[in-house]
Amino acid sequence: MKSHLKQIKHMTLIAPLALLSSCAVGPDYVKPGAETPPAFKEQAGWKIAQPADTEIPVKWWEMYRDPVLNALEEQVTVSNQTLIQAEAQYRQARALVQSAQAAYYPTVGVSASSTRSGGATASSRAAATAGVSLPASVNTNDLLSVNASWEPDLWGHVRRTVEANKASAQASAAELQAMRLSIQAQLAQDYFQLRDQDANRQLYDKTVVDYRRSLELTQNQYRAGVVPKENVVLADTQLKQTEAQAIDFDVARAQMEHAIASLVGKPASTFSIAAVNTFDTPVPVLPLGLPSTLLERRPDVANAERLVAQANAQIGVAKSAYFPNFSLAASGGYQSSGLAKWISLPNRIWSVGPTLAETLFDGGARSAATDSAIAAYDASVANYRNAVLSSFQEVEDYVAALRILEQESNKQEEAVKLSRRSVELTLNQYKAGIISYLDVITVENTALGNERTYVELLNRRLSANVLLIKALGGGWNVAQLPDAAAVGKSN
Numbered sequence: 001m002k003s004h005l006k007q008i009k010h011m012t013l014i015a016p017l018a019l020l021s022s023c024a025v026g027p028d029y030v031k032p033g034a035e036t037p038p039a040f041k042e043q044a045g046w047k048i049a050q051p052a053d054t055e056i057p058v059k060w061w062e063m064y065r066d067p068v069l070n071a072l073e074e075q076v077t078v079s080n081q082t083l084i085q086a087e088a089q090y091r092q093a094r095a096l097v098q099s100a101q102a103a104y105y106p107t108v109g110v111s112a113s114s115t116r117s118g119g120a121t122a123s124s125r126a127a128a129t130a131g132v133s134l135p136a137s138v139n140t141n142d143l144l145s146v147n148a149s150w151e152p153d154l155w156g157h158v159r160r161t162v163e164a165n166k167a168s169a170q171a172s173a174a175e176l177q178a179m180r181l182s183i184q185a186q187l188a189q190d191y192f193q194l195r196d197q198d199a200n201r202q203l204y205d206k207t208v209v210d211y212r213r214s215l216e217l218t219q220n221q222y223r224a225g226v227v228p229k230e231n232v233v234l235a236d237t238q239l240k241q242t243e244a245q246a247i248d249f250d251v252a253r254a255q256m257e258h259a260i261a262s263l264v265g266k267p268a269s270t271f272s273i274a275a276v277n278t279f280d281t282p283v284p285v286l287p288l289g290l291p292s293t294l295l296e297r298r299p300d301v302a303n304a305e306r307l308v309a310q311a312n313a314q315i316g317v318a319k320s321a322y323f324p325n326f327s328l329a330a331s332g333g334y335q336s337s338g339l340a341k342w343i344s345l346p347n348r349i350w351s352v353g354p355t356l357a358e359t360l361f362d363g364g365a366r367s368a369a370t371d372s373a374i375a376a377y378d379a380s381v382a383n384y385r386n387a388v389l390s391s392f393q394e395v396e397d398y399v400a401a402l403r404i405l406e407q408e409s410n411k412q413e414e415a416v417k418l419s420r421r422s423v424e425l426t427l428n429q430y431k432a433g434i435i436s437y438l439d440v441i442t443v444e445n446t447a448l449g450n451e452r453t454y455v456e457l458l459n460r461r462l463s464a465n466v467l468l469i470k471a472l473g474g475g476w477n478v479a480q481l482p483d484a485a486a487v488g489k490s491n
Helices: 002-021 060-064 068-079 082-103 120-128 159-224 227-264 293-297 301-322 364-429 437-471
Strands: 107-119 137-150 325-336 348-357
Touching: 060 068, 060 120, 068 227, 082 159, 082 364, 120 293, 137 159, 159 227, 159 301, 159 437, 227 348, 227 364, 293 364
Parallel strands: none
Antiparallel strands: 107 137, 137 325, 325 348
């Protein structure tokens, strides 16, 4: 028995040697090229970040200095169900790597059996004829065997499969990070939208107070006979309309609150965020870096590149089917007619031998599989280059948006100040009886519109800022991607 185990052990030891001596068919992977611009076009006039701010921090949301947002972002990584699903898919991809790596080694198994058979012999039949009863014959056959089989990876089928699965696992890791960044960015946008609703509601509530005072003033003037009844009706209409508009903001706020609850993995029915009276979140200045480094900072681009590597390895897997399969099999054990005689030298059995198999005709199946793998590779290269183009487009889009929105916001701030002054002057003229209440309504509605536009601009600037952070990779770097050795290790 020991000699047979030594034979099987010998097969295990020569496996790595045969692996090193063999070759892998198919093309070796070369990262596809992609055009990279020397600079971002829209950064002209871009406010430069401080010298210390050379990179976006991993916890980029802390730049907005909002403790509520910080707490919500921390919950996303732990409780978001989409991320939990993506993390499980990454672990599944790693398990496939380990499964493919198992094909490098022999398969060893052990089996044991015991069978009994019986029947009438010639003597028992003759005795029965003479009227004498003899017991029937019973035979026992006991078998213990150890079996091993191994298919050397002569053409690299296993190595290309492992290579493809490792690239797939790395792509899954990059996809997980891209999804995490996307959800974090969505949460920040939803949160700022919610605060935008708070600010609008606060603005309209303040305006309702002002309009109520105007109504009281107009009613007093009407009772004094200074103004006609029409002015009272106009003032009351303006007040009721503004009260209705103030209530309408609660719909959007509730929806944003519910959306945030789902993002942080909480039931909407048990989740709430307290309203605030001010919306003055700073818009941080972001370091853009060089376009040449952008591709190293985008997890979605890393995902697309790893999918190219996977598709390249699959070409080798398809081409290996053209070569013959060579396998070795060995077995050894003991067979006897009783357990007492089982493990003894005369009862030893063994077998060992190679098998060579080659497909002579397949109707073009292997050729079609190779063509399919090559086409899949070409498609993945195009997808990668498209991801690169999209990454530069997104950065340019949001850099331009932030620069232009800041200019617009500065002008709008001036318009707000002027409209407030216009309301003061118009009210004084109305109190003096110089103008009608219709003029007051006009300037007050203009002032309210300017205030609301200014709040909306802040929300748009913050949203563009978040999207630029996402476009720049959110503090991620390709060095954080697990290497091929890491994804092949057991968890």
